[in-house]
Amino acid sequence: MFFLLMSYFLLSCILIFVTINGKILSQSKKPPLPPGPFSWPIVGNIPEVYTNKPVFKWIHGVIEKLKTNIVCFRIGRVNVIVVVSPELSREFLHKHDSVFMSRPLTVATEYATRGFLTTGLSPCGEQWKKMKRMVNQELFSPTSFRWLLNKRNEEIDNLVYxxxxxxxxxxxxxxxxxxxxxxxxxxxxxxxxxxxxxxxEGGENGGPGFEEKQHVHALYTVLKHTFAFCISDYMPWLRCLDIGGHEKNVRNSMNVFNKYHDPIIEDRIKQWEDGKKREPEDLLDIMITLKDESGKPLLSIDEIKAQCSEFFFGVDGPAAGTEWALAEMINQPEILQKVIEEIDRVVGKDRWIQESDVHQLNYLKACAREAFRLHPHVPFNLPHLSLADIEVGGYFIPKGSHVLLSRIGLGLNPESWEEPLKYNPERHLSGNVSKVDLSEPNLRFVTFSTGKRACTGQTIGTILTIMALGRLIQGFTWSVPPNVEKIDLSTLEDLSLAPLHAHARPRLDEAMYPVAP
Known part of the structure; x- marks a missing residue:
């Protein structure tokens, strides 16, 4: 019996040794994690995230110090991978797109999506697939886009007015x-x-009233907090402390959205139920009237409310691109003059730019494209969540990693762009370019991202940018204010341009300008 027990003991020791040694050998064969800074036990780089504001400046400082195109930060137990190389970016989002197609779960996105019911901010899964299919096929289809043209035209006229x-x-x-x-x-x-x-009631001369200003303030507050390196997103047991008031700020802002949106949505649903409405007139009507295969409503009330809110979350990019492009052109009048000449040649002075003209205005689009490259409105694209262990660019990317493409690092990468700090629209017209797009599928900079999680609103984002920029340049002569030598192009802490004040003079015949809405 003793001999038998000793045999079992020795055999167990051998098996344990072989298993441990096998794991060690297996791990030794794995490629290394991307380089990164020293991280503390358990908390990782949370002390640095908490003490270095804004965090993106510290991150890019580490990248510069390490002289690398990819870096790994450990925040709590999460590996956060930041990429500044177009080649590596394409490997993540083109070659391995199916592995990085999901989104992390965060406090801000939980509130913004009413529990992950929408498309852009929700993790992959059946709910995301359902909503993405609905948005692409029904709401942002070419047919729906043309159908809503008059509503977009009304608002661009109101801007000019x-x-x-x-x-x-x-x-x-x-x-x-x-x-x-x-x-x-x-x-x-x-x-x-x-x-x-x-x-x-609105404001003076067609401008926003208190309600619209409150709504837009809430919008930008939510966007500021979305994927903002909130510590409780990486260490959920700290959520009860609400460090920095992150959750409170997002919750209060979404309450503003709900205050204005919910009564409209609920009243509209009742109109359809009571038979007072028979024909759709907007996106809300389309969502209410969609049916599944059994003839029941395709979307719940919460899904409709959540998706209506998410429609607003992509408008910060076109606004920033328009403002930055106009500021740069006012400082470089020769570029502004080229845009004016193109608009006068393609459109003339006896009618306003229309969406049907956009495809011919290549120099104008090059100016907007250059503004997106040089002046990203946020430091990173929306994060991608790794669904499996994978090797990318010779580095090991563990399952659960958050992958961020640096809009700053890509757009200003000297390996991709000659004189990257110079505003030069001509760089986007080199070679035999017949068509200029704001999107950048090669990820030399980021506008609407790419792959399965590319922005579903690329078309509307392009139109918002080009129509606003084009109408402002067509309708007005712009210059620096009196006693000012140049427009100040320094960025605020959140990467936005300081409020742009510019001298405007009507450029067209007075009868051309829209009347009061």
């Missing part, structure tokens, strides 16, 4: 462009989603 009314004399006036440009995108989404100009 707002600026024109502030040119108080024939010599023009200094205009604060930040407010009308920031509100233009939400105005379009409000009109195409709810068929409304305002939530309340």
């Amino acid at each position: 707002y600026i024109f009314k502030r040119c108080n004399n024939p010599d023009g006036s200094v205009i604060n462009l930040n407010l009308p440009i920031r509100h233009y995108g939400p105005n379009v989404m409000r009109k195409t989603t709810f068929s409304r100009r305002f939530y309340g």
Whole structure:
């Protein structure tokens, strides 16, 4: 019996030794993690994230110090991978797109999507597939896009009217462009989603009222907090402390959305139920009337409410691109003049730019494209979640990693761009370019991302940007304000341009300008 027990003991020891040694050998064969800074036990780089604000500057400082195109930070137990190389970016989102097609779960996105019911911010799964299919096939289809043209035209006319009314004399006036440009995108989404100009009474000369300003403030607050390196997103047991008031800020902002959106949605649903409405007139109506295979409503009320809110979350990019492009062109009048000449040649002075003209305005699009490259409105694209262990670029990327493409690092990468800090639209027209797009599938910079999680609103994002920029340049002569030598192009802490004040003078015959909405 003793001999038998000793045999079992020795055999067990041998098996344990072989198993452990096999694991060690297996791990030794794995490629290394991407390089990264020293991380503390258990908490990783949370102390650095907490003490270095804004976090993106610290991250890019580490990348520069390590002289690398990819870096790994450990925040809590999560590996956060940041990429500044187009080649590596394409390997993540082109070659291995199916592995990185999901999104991390965060406090902000949980509130913003009513529990992950939408498309852009939700993790992959059946709910995401359902909503993405619905958005692509029904809401943002070419047919629906053409159907809503008049509503978009009304809002671009209102933007021109707002600026024109502030040119108080024939010599023009200094205009604060930040407010009308920031509100233009939400105005379009409000009109195409709810068929409304305002939530309340509106403001002077067609401008936003208190309600619209409160709504846009809430919008930008949610966007600021979305994937903002909130510590409780990496260490969920700290969520009860709400460090920095992150959860409170997002919750309060989404309550503003709900305050304005929910009554409209609930009233509209009742109109359809009572037979008072028979024909769809906007995106909300389409969502309410969609049916599944059994003839029941395809979407729940919560799904409709969540998706209506998410429509507004992509308007910050076009607003920032328009403002930055115009600021750069005012500082470089020769570029502005080339855009004016192109618009006069393609469109003329006896009618306004229409969406059907956009495909011919290549120099104008090159100016917008260059603004997106040089002045990203956020430091990173939306994070991608690794669904499996995988090797990318010779590095081991563990399952559960968050992968961020650096908009700053890609757009300003000297290996991709000559004189990357210079605003030079011609760089996008080199060679035999017959068509300029704002998208960048090769990921030399990021506008609408790419792959399975590319922005579903690429078409509307392009139109918002080009129509706003084109109409402002066509309708007004822009210059620096009196006693100012140059527009200040320094960025604020959140990468936005300081409110753009510019001198505007009507450029066309007075009869051309829209009348009061």
